[in-house]
Amino acid sequence: MPRAQPTAARRVRTAPDDPPMQWEVRAALRAMTRAGEHGGRSVAHDIVTAAWELVERGDHDFTVKQVVERAHVALQTFYRHFGSKDALLLAMLEESISRGTRAFIAESAAFPPVERLHRLVTAPLLLTYDDDTQRIIRWRARERQRLLEVFPDAVEAVFDPYRVAVVDAITAVCDSGAGSCDDAELTGAIVTHLVQSMTHAVHGGGLGTSPEAAAEGIWHLCWQGLAVRTGGA
Numbered sequence: 001m002p003r004a005q006p007t008a009a010r011r012v013r014t015a016p017d018d019p020p021m022q023w024e025v026r027a028a029l030r031a032m033t034r035a036g037e038h039g040g041r042s043v044a045h046d047i048v049t050a051a052w053e054l055v056e057r058g059d060h061d062f063t064v065k066q067v068v069e070r071a072h073v074a075l076q077t078f079y080r081h082f083g084s085k086d087a088l089l090l091a092m093l094e095e096s097i098s099r100g101t102r103a104f105i106a107e108s109a110a111f112p113p114v115e116r117l118h119r120l121v122t123a124p125l126l127l128t129y130d131d132d133t134q135r136i137i138r139w140r141a142r143e144r145q146r147l148l149e150v151f152p153d154a155v156e157a158v159f160d161p162y163r164v165a166v167v168d169a170i171t172a173v174c175d176s177g178a179g180s181c182d183d184a185e186l187t188g189a190i191v192t193h194l195v196q197s198m199t200h201a202v203h204g205g206g207l208g209t210s211p212e213a214a215a216e217g218i219w220h221l222c223w224q225g226l227a228v229r230t231g232g233a
Contacts, residue, residue: 050068054070055139056132056136089143093158113173113175113176114176122215126215163189171184
């Protein structure tokens, strides 16, 4: 069963030569605009890591003041990289999804197309979480819903890494002849939202079913829509 991601205190910073995430680009551009020079990825990462550490110790309604004190940066430095607490929350959501997606892709990359897709679709639900992490999942779902009303495009873009991985896997299944799909992009978006909603429902509370049952239920729906049928089956 896949393991939950490491806590913020043990989170490995993105390597300097990795492609930047969208929030990193936004933070760097804002820092250049405000300071007239490149703000650097390290300061922005220190701020995001500090915010995650606050959340993971239970401070779900943390303030910007708490973040800057924990990150050991000035308030002006925070606002050079993030225009508001909401901009920081968007960065936290994107970082979380991006890191999880990288792990899912790495774990499924060596498998044939159908099994690769199966693993991508079921892996988020099969992660194991303790009580504290389940509370964080509920917090993340709450903040995502609130931000969705103000920044719908930015929140939707947070899930792009996972959606792209699913679309690529669906395309590989169809190219192999094991399945068929008229619109891989639309199907990938539908699967992404279904997996995301069910993960929050199962691990955040509110749905009385096991992660294994939910994962296989989603896979059954996905595969029934893709599988090639022959002989009138």
